[in-house]
Amino acid sequence: MMTPRAQRAFTAWPGQQRGAVTVIIVIALVAILMMAALVLDGGHMLLNKTRLQNAVDAAALSGAKTLSQVMGAGNAASATRDAALFTLNENAKAAGNQELLTAIGGNLGAFAVVELADNVYGPFSFPGPANASYVRVKVANYSLAGYFWSIAQSIGTGTVGAKSLTAIATAGPSPTSPCSLAPLLVCGDPAKYNPDTGMFWGYRFGDLEVLKSAAKNSDPIGPGNFQLLDFGAGGKEVGDLLAGGGSVCRNVGDSVDTKPGNTVGPSVQGLNTRFGDYTGPYRSSDYPPDLVTTYSNPLMTYNDAVAPARVEYGGKPVASSNGNLSAGGTQLFDYNDYAARAAACVAGGGTGCESNGVFERRILRIVVGDCSGKNAGATSIPVLGFGCFYVLQPAQSVGGDSQIFGQFVKQCDGDNVPGPTPQDDAGPQIIQLYKTFINGSGTPSIDS
16 A cells, blocks of 8 residues: 555655746747747838839839830940839839838949840840840849847847848730721731741831822732721821821721722821921921931832832832842931931930930831732721831822832830730730749749
């Protein structure tokens, strides 16, 4: 039989229990501090991550938009970087972004990196390739104030990392169905579409085309031919649309109606506002000129008295080669010259820039249609796509005709909504954000 003493559970002497509550309190305090760090510092990081990402997104969009305008200029890469960093800094100045502005500390080049590429998948670098069209902006280390974070770090003995953020954004062009359409149609061949070879419905970059509005339209129409489109009633609306007023949207697969007859006066008056030439009802306050209004003088002419008909300058046939135009050894002011001059104007280093000019006013967004089997006159034509045409000189009235001389341009500024994929097409483009990919792959970055 056991004694009562042997049956009692063993407990520590009262003197040996001293400090147990203190240990529990310390552990509880540590847990509370860690939770405070998580709540306060975590919320602070989430808020600033959103603000930083918004600023970096805006910077990438600004850089890509600028790049599309200064492409070809000698300082295109630096102008793109300056635009992106300027936008980032302006966002940092916004209300609530004081911490971001402080982190930048006036040293934008050290805070953010701007890189360029010719493909949305990269590789990105600076200054990037000559044909770069995509811009990536990244911030690798945005340090934030610690609050309880520093306490958590000291308790965690180095297991808690620095309180900092990263952000990255990529922006570039995407095809769009435009709403700033000129009331013009060029006929294309659907069988002659191969972007890999630079062929778009039978047109190549720099091709010289005569967009002629004739008094009589009775011949069959086919690839290369021009037709006026019926986007509304009356000649004045045709003139307004050629001046750049109004909004007419079409999509690939839609149909457009051709407009028979001629609308010479309003067509010439409206188009020529793009050169700063104002007659009739048009005023510069409503229709500003292009940034660059230079053109070759004397003007080119269309000689249909010879077979085949041809464009002439000073009586010599005009030859086209990759965007360069010449006649009898004389170099003409062509799209390549215009693009370089306009890019320099946007970048701030150009000469002869119109003070109230607007970028790409001399670029017409034109429907490319499938005219197979169609006759001139009022007819409905399916839309194959959209072409950008650079207007070489002011339009002239020649007898019952008005003639527009243009060069086919692969891309130009667009409007409306962006498409879902990177650019792989000709026509109007719009700048949009893309998921950022690890260089040279389809693997998304975790920061995108």
